[in-house]
Amino acid sequence: MQAILKREIKSYFNSPIAYVLLGLFTFICALFFYFVNIQSQSADFNPVFSTISFILIFIVPIMTMRILAEDRKNGTEVLLVSSPVSVWEIVLGKYLAMLVVFLIMTCIVAIFPIIIFMFGKPPIAPLLGSFIGFMLLGASLISIGVFASSLTENQVIAVFLSFVMMLVIWLVESIGNALGGWAANVLNWFSLTSRYNNFTSGLLDIPSAVYFLSFISVFLFLTMRVIEKRRWSQG
Amino acid sequence: MIEIQNLTKRYGQIKAVSNLSFTVNKGEILGFLGPNGAGKSTTMNIITGFIPASEGSVKVGGYDIMENPKEAKKHIGYLPELPPLYMDMTITEYLNFVSELKMVDKSKRKAQLDDIMELVRISDVRNRLIKNLSKGYKQRVGLAQALVGSPDVLILDEPTVGLDPKQIIEIRKLIKALGKQHTIILSSHILPEVSAVCERVVIINKGEIAAVDTPENLSKGFGTSSKFSVTIAGPKSSVEGYIRDIYGVKYVEQNLEKEKDVINYIVESDKDIDVRRPLFFAMAKAGYPIIELKSMDMTLEDIFLHLVTDEKGVEQ
Numbered sequence: 001m002q003a004i005l006k007r008e009i010k011s012y013f014n015s016p017i018a019y020v021l022l023g024l025f026t027f028i029c030a031l032f033f034y035f036v037n038i039q040s041q042s043a044d045f046n047p048v049f050s051t052i053s054f055i056l057i058f059i060v061p062i063m064t065m066r067i068l069a070e071d072r073k074n075g076t077e078v079l080l081v082s083s084p085v086s087v088w089e090i091v092l093g094k095y096l097a098m099l100v101v102f103l104i105m106t107c108i109v110a111i112f113p114i115i116i117f118m119f120g121k122p123p124i125a126p127l128l129g130s131f132i133g134f135m136l137l138g139a140s141l142i143s144i145g146v147f148a149s150s151l152t153e154n155q156v157i158a159v160f161l162s163f164v165m166m167l168v169i170w171l172v173e174s175i176g177n178a179l180g181g182w183a184a185n186v187l188n189w190f191s192l193t194s195r196y197n198n199f200t201s202g203l204l205d206i207p208s209a210v211y212f213l214s215f216i217s218v219f220l221f222l223t224m225r226v227i228e229k230r231r232w233s234q235g
Numbered sequence: 236m237i238e239i240q241n242l243t244k245r246y247g248q249i250k251a252v253s254n255l256s257f258t259v260n261k262g263e264i265l266g267f268l269g270p271n272g273a274g275k276s277t278t279m280n281i282i283t284g285f286i287p288a289s290e291g292s293v294k295v296g297g298y299d300i301m302e303n304p305k306e307a308k309k310h311i312g313y314l315p316e317l318p319p320l321y322m323d324m325t326i327t328e329y330l331n332f333v334s335e336l337k338m339v340d341k342s343k344r345k346a347q348l349d350d351i352m353e354l355v356r357i358s359d360v361r362n363r364l365i366k367n368l369s370k371g372y373k374q375r376v377g378l379a380q381a382l383v384g385s386p387d388v389l390i391l392d393e394p395t396v397g398l399d400p401k402q403i404i405e406i407r408k409l410i411k412a413l414g415k416q417h418t419i420i421l422s423s424h425i426l427p428e429v430s431a432v433c434e435r436v437v438i439i440n441k442g443e444i445a446a447v448d449t450p451e452n453l454s455k456g457f458g459t460s461s462k463f464s465v466t467i468a469g470p471k472s473s474v475e476g477y478i479r480d481i482y483g484v485k486y487v488e489q490n491l492e493k494e495k496d497v498i499n500y501i502v503e504s505d506k507d508i509d510v511r512r513p514l515f516f517a518m519a520k521a522g523y524p525i526i527e528l529k530s531m532d533m534t535l536e537d538i539f540l541h542l543v544t545d546e547k548g549v550e551q
Contacts, residue, residue: 003335007321014323079319079380082283083336084308231286233246 001085004093005100008067012101021059026108028055033112043122045113046200049130052109053196056141057170061162063101064145065155067094068223072153081231091146091224095216098142106135125202133199136212140192141166143219150226169193236261236388236418237282242291244277244442251277252442255291261387264414266433266450267422268539274442275422276316279392282420283313295388309337312386312417316393318377322366326357326376329365330383337384347385355379355409371402378406382413389419395428407432426539438539446538453538461506463530464490465514466499469523474498477517483508497526 012018032048071077080090113127148162149155173194176187188194192215195208237259244252252274259265269275280286282293284300284307293300298307321329330351334344352358355375360368365376374394381389394410395403410432413419423429429436430450438445438453446453467474471489478487478500486503493499504510511528518525 003332006335007324007332010328011321011323074320074322075315075317076319076321078280078283078285078313078315078317079333080336082285082308082311082313083333084305084338085336086305234286 001089001093001096004080004085004090005097008094008097009100012063012097017062018101021063022105022108025052025055025059025105028052029109029112033115037112037116043116043120044126045116045122046126046130048112049109049134049200053134053137053193054170056138057163057166060102060138060141060145061148061159061166064098064142064149064162065158066149067098067146068149068227069153069155069158077227081227087224087227087231091150091220091227095143095146095220095223098146099139102138102142103135106131106138109134123202126200127202129199129202129204132204132209133196136199136209137192137196140212140215140219143216143223144169147219147223147226150223236263236296237420238292238294239278239282240292240294242278242281242293243289244274244281244286245289250442252281252288255439255442255444257437257444257447259388259418259420261418262414262416263435264410264419264421264433266429266436267420267439268424268426268429268436269422269439269445270424273439275424275439276392277442278439279313279390279420279422280315283311283390284308285313285315309384310387312381312383312389314377314381314389314391314394316396318373319380320365320373320376323364325364326352326361326368326379329376330379333380333383339384347383351379351382354382356405371398374398374402374406378409385416387418389413389417391419391421393422393424395423395425403428461530462501462503463511463528464499464501465525465529466493466497466527467518467523467525468497469518469521470496471498473521474518474523475500477521477523478502478514481510481513481517483510483513499527501531 029048029052032051033045036042036047036051037045068077071080081087085093110131113131116122144165145158145162148165149158151161152158169192172187173191176184176191179187192212195205195211198205198208239258240256242252242255243250255274255278257265267275267278277286281288282295282300284304287301293307295307296310298310300307321332324332327348330348331344334348339347349358352361355378357372357375357379360372365373368376374397378391378394381391391410395406398406407428410419410421414432414434421429421433433450435447435449436453437447465478471492475487475489478484483504484502485505488501490499490501502510502514511530514528515525
């Protein structure tokens with residue numbers, strides 16, 4: 001598993017896409033930081049977090065598109081599956097690699113609150129909550145991306161699939177609110193975004209954290225099943 | 236070393252492999268021969284645990300590939316039809332990754348990789364990106380990958396496909412040399428390759444075993460008659476008569492007249508009776524010298540065609 005984890009991180013930073021995404025993400029963060037915090041002279045970083053968490057549904061699909069699709073296309077899947085590692089380890093190794101890449105991205109975001117702290121003392125709890133929420137949200141979106149990448153050997157289709165899935169998940173809350181009544185309750189319970197919002201107020205919302213982790217587990221499990229299923233049906 | 240029992244692979248109604256059973260002994264090179272689509276790759280994918288079988292069992296080094304995949308896979312090095320290479324890595328990076336994946340002891344890793352790279356002769360390009368290598372080198376890196384962790388069993392799926400003749404000879408030599416320490420299954424649809432390298436051949440067709448034997452026995456033991464070609468200096472009418480009179484001769488046919496009254500015949504005789512000696516004495520007595528005499532073993536091609544096509548196809 002470690003071998004796969006290391007290889008994927010290295011391979012990710014070998015491609016130009018990594019730097020384009022990293023640059024784009026940092027640029028967008030900086031842009032919103034400028035408008036929300038500097039220009040309007042506010043010390044509240046949370047609105048920036050909310051905005052960039054939406055940007056994730058564009059960035060994560062591109063980040064994860066090749067993670068499994070490429071192995072299938074190049075035939076390296078045979079190497080992984082026929083070596084003495086289980087499918088579970090393969091999926092987990094790949095997922096964790098993407099998670100590490102994502103953490104590197106989040107570290108860059110952390111620069112901006114540090115700048116604020118250099119000049120003042122904003123309340124730390126909501127910021128920390130947002131940070132944890134942002135990471136959990138990102139981790140969940142990555143699990144969707146990994147799953148989408150396992151479904152196809154075409155990276156463009158993988159991007160499209162994960163983007164659609166993420167968009168639906170993003171819209172679940174608004175759809176629920178529009179419907180109202182019990183549908184709103186159910187859909188809000190499932191919505192990643194409403195769970196994320198719980199964190200932004202500075203609450204360490206354990207049930208939500210558990211929900212995020214279960215969400216990730218389900219998608220990783222599905223990914224594993226997809227690979228297993230294909231092993232049975234291919235020649 | 237490898238025990239395969241009643242292996243069957245079904246896709247819906249279609250049977251890709253049906254009821255295969257054979258064993259491969261330690262240190263043996265087994266050729267796996269069959270036309271395209273006969274189920275060679277499917278069988279190899281099952282042996283290596285890449286795809287599961289519908290029925291039957293595969294045991295490698297005593298471990299069942301379905302029940303104890305991790306242990307079984309540790310004994311196997313696999314070179315699939317398409318070498319599983321990461322194009323964005325250098326050879327050294329790639330082989331290091333494979334050693335980690337196969338859990339090779341860290342202290343042994345470097346020495347082992349150096350040996351392997353020396354053996355398949357890729358040391359001089361070790362720091363080049365795999366995507367920039369030629370097809371022959373890629374194939375060798377694929378082979379190197381299979382050798383990592385010095386597994387007891389090597390499964391090689393068409394290892395010489397797409398290489399130039401010189402490379403083919405090199406790879407064959409290498410495989411023969413590897414056969415001294417490893418048990419090897421080698422698939423191919425090229426017959427000379429199998430007869431050059433393998434000690435035993437399994438011929439499969441439409442997912443079923445058509446024959447299992449050594450290349451020599453296959454070419455000797457097939458059919459009920461043996462065939463040879465003989466060139467004799469003498470008038471056709473009388474020579475043919477003499478040959479026909481020899482006990483055991485079933486069939487004589489003039490093949491071509493090389494010079495005037497020097498004629499080449501194809502003679503078929505009962506398999507159990509050697510007619511070459513009586514033929515020599517008969518001709519010596521008659522005063523017609525034998526210029527050339529050679530037996531015509533059925534080539535693996537003949538056997539192969541015989542086994543995988545209908546009788547009609549062979550007669551044509």
